[in-house]
Amino acid sequence: MAINKPYKDIPGTIIFDSEQASKGYHLNQFCMSLMKPENRERFKQDERAYLDEWPMTEYQKQAVMSRDLNRCMVLGGNIYVLAKIGATDGLTFQQMAGSMTGMSEEDYRNMMVNGGRSIEGNRYLNEHNK
Numbered sequence: 001m002a003i004n005k006p007y008k009d010i011p012g013t014i015i016f017d018s019e020q021a022s023k024g025y026h027l028n029q030f031c032m033s034l035m036k037p038e039n040r041e042r043f044k045q046d047e048r049a050y051l052d053e054w055p056m057t058e059y060q061k062q063a064v065m066s067r068d069l070n071r072c073m074v075l076g077g078n079i080y081v082l083a084k085i086g087a088t089d090g091l092t093f094q095q096m097a098g099s100m101t102g103m104s105e106e107d108y109r110n111m112m113v114n115g116g117r118s119i120e121g122n123r124y125l126n127e128h129n130k
Contacts (some may be wrong), residue, residue, distance in 0.1 A: 005017070005063055014073045014074060014080050016079075018034050020076050020078075021078075022076070023075065023076030023078070024058045024060075024072075024078065025076070026054050026055050026060070026074060026075020026079050027056050027060045027064070027072065027075060027076055027077050028053075028076070028077060028078050028081045030051065030054045030056060030064070031077070031084040031085060032081055032084065033080040034084040034085065034087070034088050034105070035084060040088045042087065043088060046099075047064070047065055048061075048065070051064060057075070059071075059075055060072070060075045060076070060077075063075055063077075064085060067069065067085065067089070067099075069082050069085070069086075069096060069099070070100050073086075082096075083096060092105075094108060094109060
């Protein structure tokens with residue numbers, strides 16, 4: 001039985017639902033492994049070798065290595081565990097979010113302090129087809 005997912009019609013939004021959780025299970029487990037200092041060191045020493053220990057797709061591994069967190073989310077990554085990659089790189093969550101929006105950290109912070117992204121043109125994908 002197919003489940004109706006009306007939230008799929010919100011532009012730029014990836015909802016971490018059961019489908020995403022299943023798709024990103026190993027990616028998210030990899031990220032959680034970065035909570036241990038010894039794993040962070042192993043990852044930093046040879047990213048590819050460490051990633052190859054995880055049964056992730058090649059697309060997921062490439063997204064991690066290129067630090068394309070938006071792609072990681074499309075491929076099932078949960079932003080809260082993807083933050084472990086940024087922390088391993090010495091980044092704050094705010095720096096990561098800025099990079100995901102194509103903004104500088106300062107511009108991102110200012111946008112959020114001023115109420116966030118405008119809702120205009122961001123309500124539903126079908127708004128653009130009228």
